[in-house]
Amino acid sequence: MHRPTYALLAALLVAAPVMAQETPPPQVSHFTLENGLELVVIPDRRAPVVTHMVWYRAGAADDPAGQSGVAHFLEHLMFKGTEKYPAGALEGMVNELGGETNAFTNADVTVYxxxxxxxxxxxxxxIEADRMRNLVLPPEVIDAERAVVLDERRQRVESQPQSILAEEMAATLFQNHPYRVPIIGWAHEIEALSRxxxxxxxxxxxxxxxxxVIVTGDVDADAVRQMAEETYGKVERGPDLPPRDRAVEPPHDTSRTVTLQDARVSLPSFSRNWLVPSYRQAENREAEALDVLAAILSDGPQSRLYQELVVKTGIAAQVGASYSGGAxxxxxxxxxxxxxxxxxxxxxxTAVYAELNKIIETGITDAELERVKNRFIRSTIFARDEQANMAQTYGLWLTTDRSVEDxxxxxxxxxEVTVEDVQAVATKYLRPTIAVTGYLLPLAEEKTP
Structure with a gap:
């Protein structure tokens, strides 16, 4: 099954957080059932379609040590069915209706x-309430599905130099935190995963x-709540889980370099990476300022990197910046x-970092700031046209300890982000002396220090 990458989901956090003030906000209803299940309902009656998502607050970063990939492996196994709804029943029903069903795992959540x-x-x-507690896993399905996951890893990682480098970059950028481990898992540990x-x-x-659970589309909030009570509400509450206190990164005080040379690479590329606060961690508008900074650098044809390095000097075939604040x-x-x-x-x-350094030294202009703010707000209007975007947005925010009000x-x-805010986060977090830089090079090309 196709599974969106974490980068795509993080991008949705920026692209579709909420409607702009120019359009009415969605009528969001938020309930908690007696057994602790959260339910969010977002009516949208423009088409007779509904999107139903179940988010579990458990992802690859919750894999036990030595069992990398088990969250993702379980995602596959969840489609093996229950006594009430055997394997293939869900997919068969949805296909007959002309709908879609899928799932994805990222570092923090697993979603169906x-x-x-x-x-x-x-x-x-x-169906989802039933497989929440009644999954049936005959021993004979384990080896076959493990082989499927290993094949997925070969296709998505080992056959793509960019993905190989991305794994090594994560393992270098994160020295202690479980984000350093691949979501799909290390191959040798996948091979050992058991029932x-x-x-x-x-x-x-x-x-x-x-x-x-998030439901968006042609629905009524009270009716959806009643459906949830009759299905999810009958599932027994599980043990209370402890807080998600994961290993903390030590201070980063060195620059590090990761280089991959591969015969399959035709064009060289680089990326320079830093650890910064996520939206959940950040204070004093720092996350919003980092979002704005990334947009000023690379969002659209008027951005600094595009104008300077693609239009004016023509030295870049591709150039950009990104902030993954949804972690x-x-x-x-x-x-x-x-x-x-x-x-x-x-x-x-050198030219790319020079553009960042200009912001560190002299800041940005009021015109740049307003342009980016307006682009962000306009993007939220268009995002309302996609039910899945709305559901994913609320899912990302609520599973990272934020609220509907946030x-x-x-x-x-x-x-509220100011010129000074943007300059401050660039200065505070994006020093070259603490960056991890990755180089993806053709086999014949040497990278000199």
Missing amino acids: FQTVPPDALPTMMD EEALSFYDRYYAPNNAL YDDAGFSLYGTPRPGTSMEALE VALWPDRIR
Whole structure:
């Protein structure tokens, strides 16, 4: 099954947090059932379609030591069915309806979702409530599904030099935190994953008091709540889980370099990466300022990197910046680029960092700041057209200890970001002496220090 990357989901946090003030905000209802399950309902009656998502607050960063990939492995196994709904029943129902069902695992959550006609929603809720506690895993399915996961790893990681480097970069950027371990898992640990380990993870984390259900589309909030009471509400509450206190990163006080040379690489590229606060961690508008900084550098044809390095000097084939603020713990900020033929990697890397350094030394203009703010707010209007975007946005925020009210306030917090805020986060967090830089090079090309 296709699973969105974490980068894509993090991008949705920026692209679709909430509607702008120019349009009415969504009528969001937020309930908690007696067994601890959270329920969010966002009516949208423009089309007879509903999106139903179940978010478990458990992802790859919760994999026990030595069992990397078990959260993702369990995601696969969840489609093996229950006594009430055997393997293939869910997919068969949804396909017959012309809908969609899928799932994804990232570092912090595992999510299952369907997009179906509204009259199918009670059945979707019943299926998800049933497999929340009643998963059936015959021993014979384990080896076959483990082989599927290993093949997925070969296709998505080992056959793609960019993915190999990304794994090594994460393992270098995070020295202590479990974000350093691949979401899909290390191959040698996937090979050893057992039925008992998958069921142990399932028994620990798959319970209503560790789940968030989001329904958006052609629905009524009170009716959805009644459906939830009749399905999810009958599932017994699980043990209370301790706080998600993961290993903390030590101070980063060195620069580090990761280089991969591979015959499959045709164009060289680099990325420079830093640890920065996520939205959950940040204070004093720092997360919003980091979002704005990334946009000023690379959001659209008027951004600094595009104008200077693509339009004016023409030395970059690709260049950009990103901020992954949707993480539960530490986030990342990246600068990246691919030089055009005839330009050295060193020249492009120097030019990219020079644009950041200008912001550190002299700040940004009021005009730049207003342009980016307006782009952010406009993007929220367009995002409302996608039910899945809305559901994913609320899911990301609520599973990182934020609230429906926080989502509603996001546009105002972006509007409050100042020129000084942007310069301050660039100066505080993006020093080259503490960055991790990755180089992806053709086999014949040497990278000199």
